[in-house]
Amino acid sequence: MSVLYLMEQYSTVHLDAETLVVRAPVNERLGRLEPYKKRFPLGKITQLAVVGNVTITNPVIKALCDLGIEIVYLTQWGKFIGRTSGREHKHGRLRLLQSRAHDDATTLFTIAKVCVRTKLHNQKTLLLRNNRPRDDHRVRQGADSIQVMIDQIDAMPAIDFTPPDPSLPQKGTHLGILMGMEGRAAAAYFPAFRALLKAEWAELFTKRQKRPPTDPVNALLSYGYTLLINQTAAAGQIVGFDPYVGYLHSTQYGKPALALDIVEMFRAPIVDSVVLTLLNNGMLSPDDFVETLGSWQMKDDAMRIFLGKYEERMNTEITHPIFKTKVTYRRSLELQMRLLSRWMLGELKQFRGFAVR
Numbered sequence: 001m002s003v004l005y006l007m008e009q010y011s012t013v014h015l016d017a018e019t020l021v022v023r024a025p026v027n028e029r030l031g032r033l034e035p036y037k038k039r040f041p042l043g044k045i046t047q048l049a050v051v052g053n054v055t056i057t058n059p060v061i062k063a064l065c066d067l068g069i070e071i072v073y074l075t076q077w078g079k080f081i082g083r084t085s086g087r088e089h090k091h092g093r094l095r096l097l098q099s100r101a102h103d104d105a106t107t108l109f110t111i112a113k114v115c116v117r118t119k120l121h122n123q124k125t126l127l128l129r130n131n132r133p134r135d136d137h138r139v140r141q142g143a144d145s146i147q148v149m150i151d152q153i154d155a156m157p158a159i160d161f162t163p164p165d166p167s168l169p170q171k172g173t174h175l176g177i178l179m180g181m182e183g184r185a186a187a188a189y190f191p192a193f194r195a196l197l198k199a200e201w202a203e204l205f206t207k208r209q210k211r212p213p214t215d216p217v218n219a220l221l222s223y224g225y226t227l228l229i230n231q232t233a234a235a236g237q238i239v240g241f242d243p244y245v246g247y248l249h250s251t252q253y254g255k256p257a258l259a260l261d262i263v264e265m266f267r268a269p270i271v272d273s274v275v276l277t278l279l280n281n282g283m284l285s286p287d288d289f290v291e292t293l294g295s296w297q298m299k300d301d302a303m304r305i306f307l308g309k310y311e312e313r314m315n316t317e318i319t320h321p322i323f324k325t326k327v328t329y330r331r332s333l334e335l336q337m338r339l340l341s342r343w344m345l346g347e348l349k350q351f352r353g354f355a356v357r
Contacts, residue, residue, distance in 0.1 A: 002315060002330075003047040003231070005307050006054045007300065008036050009076070015059040018042050045069055046330070047234060049227075051303075052076030070234045076300075080226050083233070091240030097344045098245050098258075109160035109175050111261065111340070111351060112248035116182045117153045118353025119264040120146050123189045125356050126268040130196050130276060142192025149185040153178065179248075193272065200286065201279045212295030216286060217275065219296040223303075224271035224310060225263070231314075232266070233259035235334040239341050262336055265354045270329055274313050278306065321355050 004020070006013065011024035016039070024036035048064060048071045050056065056071070064071055065086030073081040101107040124146045131139040160174040190208045197205060197217070205217035213219040233243040233256045246257020248264065278284050288302035298306060314330040327335065336354050343351040 002044070002311055003049055004040055004045045005049045005051060007051045007304065007307075009053050011036065012055045012057070013060050014057050015063055020045070020060060042067060042069070047072060047231065049074060049230075068238070070237070072230045072234075074226070080230065083230065085234070085237055091341075094240045094341055094344065095242050095245075098241055101344060102245050102247065102251060105160040105173070105175075106158070108247045109173075109178070110158070112175055113153060113156065113178060114351050114353045115248045115261045115264045116178055117150060118355050119182070119267065120150050120153070120185050121353075121355045122265060122268040123185070123272075124150070126272055126276075127189070127192050127196070134196075136195050138195040139192045142188045142195075145188035146185050149181045149188075152181060193276075196276060196280075198280050204286065212293075214294060214296065216284075216289040216296050216298075217279070219289060219298060220275045220278070220284075220306065221271060223298065223306065224274060225267060227310060228266060228271055229256060229259050229263050231330070232256075232263045232333050232337075235337045236262070238334055239337040241337060241341065262333070262340070265336065266329070266333065269356045270313055271310075274306070274309050278309055283309070318356075321357065322352055 006022060008022065008024040010027060011022055014021045014023070018041060020040045020042065022036070022038050022040070026033060026035055042063065045064075046069065048069060050071060051074045053076070061071065061084060065084065068086060070086075071084040073083070075081060101111065124143045127139050127143045127146075131143075156174055156178065186208070194202050194205050201217055204215040206215070208221070209215070209218045210222060213222045236243040236258055241258055243256045243259045244254075245251050246255075246259075246261045249255065249257040249260040251257045283305055284302055288299050288305075289296050290299055315328050317326045317328055318332070319325070320327045320332060320335065322339070323335070332354055339348065340351055342348045
């Protein structure tokens with residue numbers, strides 16, 4: 001079971017019984033000298049990602065919605081456009097509890113604290129694991145700085161209080177202090193991450209820059225995070241959550257705040273790990289990227305390489321840190337949402353994060 005990426009520009013997708021049929025005509029401008037036709041059984045698809053100029057017929061959309069298979073629309077350069085997810089989940093009680101948790105300062109802080117602490121733990125783990133063969137002092141220093149933040153988070157109280165000024169929800173609260181720690185940890189993490197890159201890439205990656213990505217490394221990170229956020233939002237909808245009501249990230253119109261919260265635990269072990277593998281193993285070169293008005297994007301062939309490695313990582317089986325059973329990273333996204341839902345429903349005494357070893 002995996003995500004199907006439709007990247008053949010100007011292709012069309014039709015439904016034939018229980019199979020998607022993708023056709024693309026000859027297009028010399030795109031370097032496609034032969035017509036393209038492939039078939040994909042619906043039973044093997046968990047999500048459909050439409051990248052760029054691809055036409056999907058109504059019967060395809062209906063069939064995917066009936067099966068609960070989400071369609072994600074991206075530009076050719078990976079910018080998120082929207083999603084089609086069919087019918088909403090019927091778990092009204094869970095969404096009520098989700099909203100109440102958002103309005104309770106202590107519950108909100110509890111969830112945010114788990115997300116940030118787990119994020120920092122996984123960042124530190126990635127740094128130390130990749131630093132074993134090289135023993136770079138810059139990486140060790142970054143990991144040590146992150147550990148200081150983890151210790152400070154562990155020492156924080158378990159309760160929070162309503163902010164004095166509702167228009168500044170973090171000011172004067174433990175949540176605000178927590179977010180400051182997250183920012184300081186990021187200031188330690190990305191220089192250490194840069195030290196793990198081969199020299200040609202380290203020279204390009206001076207700092208983490210989201211919008212726009214100002215170099216190829218930032219382009220890879222941003223594209224990977226976009227994919228991961230969309231898949232995490234889909235996992236939340238499968239469980240019954242509203243992906244737009246979050247805790248660590250502010251709840252704003254059009255912002256999948258809950259997905260952004262849960263994604264924090266998975267950025268380093270999935271996306272950051274994939275980027276290090278691709279760049280340090282010579283699977284991509286600077287020539288695989290193009291710059292337009294200060295924003296960098298992958299070329300089509302590079303995007304295919306990235307998606308292949310990303311899907312390989314998502315389908316990698318690991319021992320789940322809580323359940324102690326073999327699961328894929330993809331399945332772990334849904335399990336994390338289910339852990340949160342069971343805690344909110346009173347079936348678990350503690351909400352725990354996805355902390356890798």
